[in-house]
Amino acid sequence: xxxxxxxxxxxxxxxxxxxxxxxxxxxxxxxxxxxxxxxxxxxxxxxxxxxxxxxxxxxxxxxxxxxxxxxxxxxxxxxxxxxxxxxxxxxxxxxxxxxxxxxxxxxxxxxxxxxxxxxxxxxxxxxxxxxxxxxxxxxxxxxxxxxxxxxxxxxxxxxxxxxxxxxxxxxxxxxxxxxxxxxxxxxxxxxxxxxxxxxxxxxxxxxxxxxxxxxxxxxxxxxxxxxxxxxxxxxxxxxxxxxxxxxxx
Amino acid sequence: xxxxxxxxxxxxxxxxxxxxxxxxxxxxxxxxxxxxxxxxxxxxxxxxxxxxxxxxxxxxxxxxxxxxxxxxxxxxxxxxxxxxxxxxxxxxxxxxxxxxxxxxxxxxxxxxxxxxxxxxxxxxxxxxxxxxxxxxxxxxxxxxxxxxxxxxxxxxxxxxxxxxxxxxxxxxxxxxxxxxxxxxxxxxxxxxxxxxxxxxxxxxxxxxxxxxxxxxxxxxxxxxxxxxxxxxxxxxxxxxxxxxxxxxx
DNA sequence: GATGATATCGTACACCGTACTAAGATCTAG
DNA sequence: CTAGATCTTAGTACGGTGTACGATATCATC
Numbered sequence: 153x154x155x156x157x158x159x160x161x162x163x164x165x166x167x168x169x170x171x172x173x174x175x176x177x178x179x180x181x182x183x184x185x186x187x188x189x190x191x192x193x194x195x196x197x198x199x200x201x202x203x204x205x206x207x208x209x210x211x212x213x214x215x216x217x218x219x220x221x222x223x224x225x226x227x228x229x230x231x232x233x234x235x236x237x238x239x240x241x242x243x244x245x246x247x248x249x250x251x252x253x254x255x256x257x258x259x260x261x262x263x264x265x266x267x268x269x270x271x272x273x274x275x276x277x278x279x280x281x282x283x284x285x286x287x288x289x290x291x292x293x294x295x296x297x298x299x300x301x302x303x304x305x306x307x308x309x310x311x312x313x314x315x316x317x318x319x320x321x322x323x324x325x326x327x328x329x330x331x332x333x334x335x336x337x338x339x340x341x342x343x344x345x346x347x348x349x350x351x352x353x354x355x356x357x358x359x360x361x362x363x364x365x366x367x368x369x370x371x372x373x374x375x376x377x378x379x380x381x382x383x384x385x386x387x388x389x390x391x392x393x394x395x396x397x398x399x400x401x
Numbered sequence: 402x403x404x405x406x407x408x409x410x411x412x413x414x415x416x417x418x419x420x421x422x423x424x425x426x427x428x429x430x431x432x433x434x435x436x437x438x439x440x441x442x443x444x445x446x447x448x449x450x451x452x453x454x455x456x457x458x459x460x461x462x463x464x465x466x467x468x469x470x471x472x473x474x475x476x477x478x479x480x481x482x483x484x485x486x487x488x489x490x491x492x493x494x495x496x497x498x499x500x501x502x503x504x505x506x507x508x509x510x511x512x513x514x515x516x517x518x519x520x521x522x523x524x525x526x527x528x529x530x531x532x533x534x535x536x537x538x539x540x541x542x543x544x545x546x547x548x549x550x551x552x553x554x555x556x557x558x559x560x561x562x563x564x565x566x567x568x569x570x571x572x573x574x575x576x577x578x579x580x581x582x583x584x585x586x587x588x589x590x591x592x593x594x595x596x597x598x599x600x601x602x603x604x605x606x607x608x609x610x611x612x613x614x615x616x617x618x619x620x621x622x623x624x625x626x627x628x629x630x631x632x633x634x635x636x637x638x639x640x641x642x643x644x645x646x647x648x649x650x
Numbered sequence: 651g652a653t654g655a656t657a658t659c660g661t662a663c664a665c666c667g668t669a670c671t672a673a674g675a676t677c678t679a680g
Numbered sequence: 681c682t683a684g685a686t687c688t689t690a691g692t693a694c695g696g697t698g699t700a701c702g703a704t705a706t707c708a709t710c
Binding site for chain 1: 408409412416417420422533540542543547556557559565568569570571572573575576579587589594597601602605610611614616618624625634637642
């Protein structure tokens with residue numbers, strides 16, 4: 153376990169990196185790279201080959217430098233991932249004045265996040281709390297907060313509503329993305345995979361133990377696409393929030 | 402990339418392990434271990450030291466055998482984790498005939514899952530779709546399905562409602578558990594950490610850029626505990642489901 | 651030009667999952 | 681009862697990881 157002091161030091165250093173405060177001393181040789189370039193290379197790599205294939209060596213190779221060079225820019229891999237997360241938040245559409253009413257706005261926020269998770273699938277595995285919050289994440293938070301302010305909720309409720317929304321979207325995106333990644337990894341669609349597995353499955357399982365499953369019919373025949381599932385859940389969550397808001401007014 | 406055939410083979414093998422179908426040939430020496438013992442040791446290790454500290458070598462050491470011995474029982478680490486996930490599902494309370502009505506039942510299911518994620522924190526990082534479903538997961542699914550059957554929903558809607566619930570609970574548990582793990586890792590509570598960071602943070606940030614955040618007041622002062630956040634979101638999600646059910650009847 | 655701070659990066663360490671192989675244990679066929 | 685087949689066990693090794701350390705090259709400053 154590192155000391156508290158060293159944790160504080162790297163946390164503050166990461167904050168500086170996130171907010172673009174460099175103030176490097178003028179002595180010594182010039183740096184040949186920028187943090188932005190490193191973060192960009194890391195994002196490209198993670199997009200292309202997945203988070204598990206993201207390594208400091210490969211990022212360095214992509215930039216044409218030695219692996220240890222990266223450590224003069226970034227304290228470590230975890231902090232690099234933190235920078236990646238904040239960087240991609242910039243892709244989310246900014247203020248959405250077009251949408252009318254809190255519901256449309258929240259819906260857009262949710263879909264933006266869903267889309268982002270599909271554009272950068274590593275997001276659903278990388279997410280870690282306690283990352284020092286960077287400027288782009290802060291922009292997103294400001295936007296989200298604006299969606300639910302001025303509609304009769306207490307500040308505490310506003311925060312909780314946003315936490316609910318992002319919790320749901322993250323969970324749903326995670327499930328959806330994992331299906332896609334699994335299809336990539338094995339080269340089989342879920343249907344193909346299930347076809348291969350089901351004979352063995354039927355041999356083991358005793359369906360008398362699962363009357364409700366049986367009476368509901370084959371789960372697969374009722375399965376919807378991930379997108380439909382997401383939209384369904386989103387509508388329900390928004391309905392639930394609407395109940396709260398209507399009770400407050 | 403492995404061949405489709407080998408994927409199929411390990412999938413079927415994992416199914417056999419999950420459902421307890423051994424049929425080992427009688428030739429050769431007897432096995433000194435059981436899969437159950439291996440899974441138990443792995444769960445203890447993950448509980449105690451986290452998923453990142455779970456390694457085949459450490460599990461083997463805990464059992465007093467060589468690392469490679471495990472591979473005669475289990476195809477690989479991923480499959481072992483799949484067995485661990487199914488095994489802990491057995492801890493969830495079984496049929497809940499005590500609860501009245503779908504809402505109370507779903508509430509209990511959600512809280513059981515929330516509690517399970519806190520008892521075995523590695524669950525929130527390990528979760529992977531496309532794991533061949535084991536007997537205990539199947540029990541849970543049967544239970545969940547029974548909660549929402551016979552209340553006027555179509556089979557498709559029942560599946561979607563459950564997917565919504567588990568998506569929300571997973572997302573919320575994930576966030577909550579990550580906070581706890583971060584506190585363990587750094588030895589700082591979130592408040593202590595924020596106290597250390599905020600001076601630097603205030604130096605970088607320009608609050609004029611974030612009027613809503615500012616007007617809402619310091620987010621920390623409105624922060625609730627993870628448990629309260631979870632219960633708040635759960636109530637909203639259930640409200641949303643209730644809207645759907647009332648529209649159907 | 652000397653000095654001292656700094657960037658670069660090769661090497662090395664401690665891990666990881668697991669493929670391979672050799673050795674020993676046990677059952678079955680003859 | 682023996683021989684062979686077949687299994688378990690486990691040591692070794694390979695290619696990967698993050699990153700600590702130290703040597704060297706490069707620059708701004710005195």
